[in-house]
Amino acid sequence: MTDAYVVGVDMIKFGRFPEKSVPQIGAESALLALDDCGLSIQDMEALYCGNLMQASAMVGQRILQEIGQTGIPVVNVSNACATGATAFREAWASVKAGLYDIVLAVGVEQMGRGLLGGTGGKGIPKEGLFGSGTMPAVFAEAGMEHARKHGTTFEQFAKVSVKNHHHSTMNPKAMYQIETPLETVMNAEMISYPNTKLMCSVNVDGSAAAVIATEKKARELGLLGRAVKVCASVLTSDRWQERDLVMPDVNTCTQEAAAKAYAMAGLGPEDIDLVELHDCFATAEILHYENLGLCGAGEAGRMIDDGEVALGGRIPVNVSGGLLSKGHPLGATGIANIYEVSTHLRGEAGERQVQGARIGMTHVIGLGSACGIHILEKAA
Amino acid sequence: MSQPLPAVDYLKLPEGGEPYLEGHRCQTCGASFLGKRNVCSKCGARDQMQAVHLPNSGSLYSYCIVHRSFPGIEVPYISAIVDLDDGTAIKGNLINIEPDPAKIEFGMPVEVVYGDALGRRDKEGNAYIAYFFQPKSG
Secondary structure, eight states, X not given: XXXXXXXXXXXXXXXXXXXXXXXXXXXXXXXHHHHHTTOOGGGOSOEEEEOXXXXXXXXXXXXXHHHOOOOOOEEEEOBTBTXXXXXXXXXXXXXXXXXXXXXXXXXXXXXXXXXXXXXXXXXXXXXXXXXXXXXXXXXXXXXXXXXXXXXXXXXXXXXXXXXXXXXXXXXXXXXXXOOOOHHHHHHSOEEEETEEGGGBOOOOBEEEEEEEEEHHHHHHTTOXXXXXXXXXXEEEEOOOOTTTTTSXXXXXHHHHHHHHHHHHHTOOGGGOOEEEOOOSBHHHHHHHHHHTTSSOTTOHHHHHHTTTTSTTSSSOBOTTOHHHHTOOOHHHHHHHHHHHHHHHHXXXXXXGOOXXXXXXXXXXXXXXXXXXXXXXXXXX | OOOOEESSTTEEOOTTSOOEEEEEEEXXXXXXXXXXXXXXXXXXXXXXXXXXXXXXEEEXXXXXXXXXXXXXXXXXXXXXXXXXXXXXXXXXXXXXXXXXXXXXXXXXXXEEEEEEXXXXXXXXXXXXXXXXXXXXXX
């Protein structure tokens, strides 16, 4: 089977664009990614489009109406917060399978404000009657499970947000570029203890796109120089766990995806130079240090205390600013993190560059659940 | 005035009897689930699910304290994950304890209590019965 490469990739600066349509927002990053490799939509053999909130509205086709209706096959993908990663993976799979030589993947979302989640159903509203189905609460409960097992503190969870906000001061495409000290994070409005408002991802609009090609095609087009090899692409769902149906287990599906990704790439955690992982809430990031094998069980609190996951540390995590400060447009996130890692592997990340980065990992979790992991390597 | 209805379908209100929670237990692998199902999602066995009365006692597995919810929902409250004594996991409000992390202990024994669903009514004006958790007395 051929290797597949990211030959063009980009994202728009995340923000709030109520005056634009979802396809318009998606078209912007699609054009940027095509420009990144000097190609046009006429060169693309298929489009894989990730979007959650308008999953029934043919967003991919409407993006082509904005940038060129060439009649290529379009697949619209929806998979909660793993939507972008799933669209990217479907694009990757089509190239690996030999179906196409070069394809485009776009992830896009236009978000409202306020809490996500909650419980629906017939009869009376269940929110606040049988606990909370809001996302800050669900991920707070997952964090408190870690606190129960390992004594993780509110302060350690809060430090994740301080770190990621610091990182985003160096990322012009992040929603925010604001230093956010520990007291500010801990004293912000409490949403669901232990997650304060500044420990919740930012609802923003955004899009990101990638052009994926076979090795042969990338070479023919003279694009291997800046290309990034996709060494592993893995998607898992939530295996049965004793509490999973009332307390979504984001750990097992991540651990299993990570193990498969390392095996597929023939690599281990010690080979990874940077990670963009799913910090939808500060509590979640702590769990994934262990789930991805970046440290041993129970060591995540120490990782954040010792600065090992900060830029300049042993294994920098979310140098983009993460979902906590770069922002989290659900369908775009899984391709935006491919952009971030690729930018470091290309040595083009400017002030926030992870020095000497050669191999990086991306991770997303869509609650319900879907876990997507990619391992990327600078082309030889 | 009609009789109150159960707020979730796994809460049973037998005529003249005490309310209880109903689970289904797989006769093949022993996994237990809230509510009715036909196929075991642990082992895949079909037609092996048997209805069981779930116990009214358990222990606190995890929780969070909700300070902001959807408009109109009274806060703060404790959203709790409880392991019932037979191993079934269930989520609900932990009541009759201060919503303060210093007061709440992982593993603390809790009991299931039943009562009016916080005054919530449906469009037809029906009242509902819900379940809650509270620290076990004695």
